[in-house]
Amino acid sequence: MKSLLFRSLVILSLVGLTACSSTTKQASTPISKSSARQDRLLIADVEAVQIGYATQWVRDLNVIPGAEITSAVVLGDKLITIEAPTNLVTATSMKDGSVIWNRKIKDVVLFQPALWKNTLLVNSETRLYKLDANTGAIRDIVDLQTIATTGPLVVDEYAIFCDATGVVFALDLKANFVNWAYKLTEGISAQPVQTGFSIVAVDNKGVYAKISGRSGTVIWRNHTYGANNSTPGVDRLSIYIASMDQTLYCLDLLTGEDKWKLPFGVSLTASPKPIGLTVYQPVEGKGLYAIDSISGKVKWTLAERALPLCGDDDQILIASANKLKLIDVKSGLVNQEADTATLRMAIPVDNGSSVMLISPRGQIIKINKRS
Numbered sequence: 001m002k003s004l005l006f007r008s009l010v011i012l013s014l015v016g017l018t019a020c021s022s023t024t025k026q027a028s029t030p031i032s033k034s035s036a037r038q039d040r041l042l043i044a045d046v047e048a049v050q051i052g053y054a055t056q057w058v059r060d061l062n063v064i065p066g067a068e069i070t071s072a073v074v075l076g077d078k079l080i081t082i083e084a085p086t087n088l089v090t091a092t093s094m095k096d097g098s099v100i101w102n103r104k105i106k107d108v109v110l111f112q113p114a115l116w117k118n119t120l121l122v123n124s125e126t127r128l129y130k131l132d133a134n135t136g137a138i139r140d141i142v143d144l145q146t147i148a149t150t151g152p153l154v155v156d157e158y159a160i161f162c163d164a165t166g167v168v169f170a171l172d173l174k175a176n177f178v179n180w181a182y183k184l185t186e187g188i189s190a191q192p193v194q195t196g197f198s199i200v201a202v203d204n205k206g207v208y209a210k211i212s213g214r215s216g217t218v219i220w221r222n223h224t225y226g227a228n229n230s231t232p233g234v235d236r237l238s239i240y241i242a243s244m245d246q247t248l249y250c251l252d253l254l255t256g257e258d259k260w261k262l263p264f265g266v267s268l269t270a271s272p273k274p275i276g277l278t279v280y281q282p283v284e285g286k287g288l289y290a291i292d293s294i295s296g297k298v299k300w301t302l303a304e305r306a307l308p309l310c311g312d313d314d315q316i317l318i319a320s321a322n323k324l325k326l327i328d329v330k331s332g333l334v335n336q337e338a339d340t341a342t343l344r345m346a347i348p349v350d351n352g353s354s355v356m357l358i359s360p361r362g363q364i365i366k367i368n369k370r371s
Contacts, residue, residue, distance in 0.1 A: 040341045042357045042365045043324070047338035051317065051326050053355065053367040057097035061090060061362030068360040072345050075115040078133070079347075079356060079364065082110050082122075089113070089122060091136060092364065094349075101136035105129055111151035112191065114159065116173055121152045121159055128152070128159065128171065142176045149187065153194045155213030162188035166203045168211060180216030184209060191231045193239070195253065200239055202228040208241060210256060220256030224249060226267070233272035233279060238293060240279050242268035248281055250296060260296030264289075276313035278329060282306065288318065290332060300332030310352030317355070319346050 045055050063069060063083055071082040078100065079092040087110055091100040107124040114121045119139065120131040125147050130140040146167065152159035158170040158179060166188055169181035184203040192201035195210075198219060202208040206224035211217070226245030233240035238259060239251040244267040250259040262281075270282035274293055281289045288302040306320040315326050315335055324346075325337040340357070347356040357365045 042343065042359055042363055043338060043340045043367065047340070048367045049370070050338045051324055051336050052370050054370050056354070056366045056368050058366075059092060059097040059099070059364045061092075061099070061364065063360075063362035069344055069358055069362055071110070071112045072347060072356070072358050073112055073114075074347055074349050074356065075113070075120070076133070080113050080120065081358070081362070081364075082113070083362070084109070089120075089131070089136065091120075091133070094366070097364065097366065100134070103131060103136040103138070105138075111148070114152045114154050116154050116157075116159065119173075121154070121173075123148055123152060123161070125149070130173075140176070142171070144171070145178075149189055150191045153192060153199055153213070155194070155197050155199070158213060160192070160199055160213055162192060162201055164188075166207075168192070168199070168201050168209075168216075170213065170216060182209070182211055182216050182218060189229050193232045193234050195234050195239070200232050200234070202232060202241060204228065206243055206245065208232075210239075222251075222256055230269055230271040233274045235274040235279075235293065238274070240272040240274060242270065242272050242281060244268065248272060248279075248291070250279070250293070262291060262296050262298070270307070273308045275308060275311050275316055276329070278313070278316075280308040280316070280318075282308075290329070299330070302327070302332055307346075309346055309355065310348035312351075317348070317352060319343060 048055050067083045067086045069081050070084040073080055077094050081090045087105045089103045093100055111123050118133050120133045122129045126144055128142040131138055147164040148161045149164050150162045157173050159173055160170045162168050164187045166184040166186050167181050170179045172179045185207045186203045186205040188203045190202055192199045197213050198210050199213050200210045204227045206226050206228055209221040210219040224243035224245050226243045228243055230242050237253055239253055241249045246264050246267055248262045252259055264283050273280045277293050279291050279293045287304050288306040290299040304320050306318045309317045311317055315328055318325050318327055322340055323337050326335040328335055344360040345358040354368045
């Protein structure tokens, strides 16, 4: 099962993030330069070209006043977005930007969804909604019997959640019962990360564990010295945990042993992002740090609020205040940059071959890397 990290969601806190019966909303039409709508495009065609991309399509979901998009993820051939406080779930075609379906869920806060076979899994704190991925029809509603604090991760036939007491549990999606559960020490607010058939969860006291998603067996467990509220980063060899104890931890993926620790002098609240042989850590008040993932030594810093999106060992694409920038990995210098309007989210797809740009009010632009 591919991890959701394969098509990861990057939430741009740097631009001011807020961290059932069906309803059919009239399908919106793609924006064009001749559109009567006067909203500024998230990125102009000429700006996309500056960073080596070209616009494939533009879509406006026409989010109603007082609402905004709070969650978005690419699942298969669809972009799934959630609006709050309306709890309107929308499936948009990745191919052409057409709206496939809408579904309003009468519940409280909805978490980031996941895909199981042909079923879209969307949960609130107390219920799991199983939607037909092609039509949005609700197939089933399952009471979770606890207060969930994360969206699901899917391993085989299980949806794995975390709750407010620190319990990680696996719901059997065929039988709708809890197959296994494991308790850390305190509540869990950070979305866990999936690596193969296992997950790594960190609780609000800094205790972390790698757990088999199939059996609930604990593979390893340890702790930091502060709370954690950000999703760990993962690559082929390591797990990266950014802690409120002001330290970035690099752990061996197989054993959980420390490879290195890097202190920053301030609490770390953003998720680390490994790309190639570098891990990137946004640090509040200091900027973006590029760190050698093998040695743990800082390569360079960018003294602005910025979040890494995708790239390789030569250059990476980052989002900063109203800009997308291509950064040279060795030097940290800007190779190219493009102006943007205010972004809420950016989702790199297939290691950056495409990037989904999303505004708070529902403008979506898909840009593709030029050959």
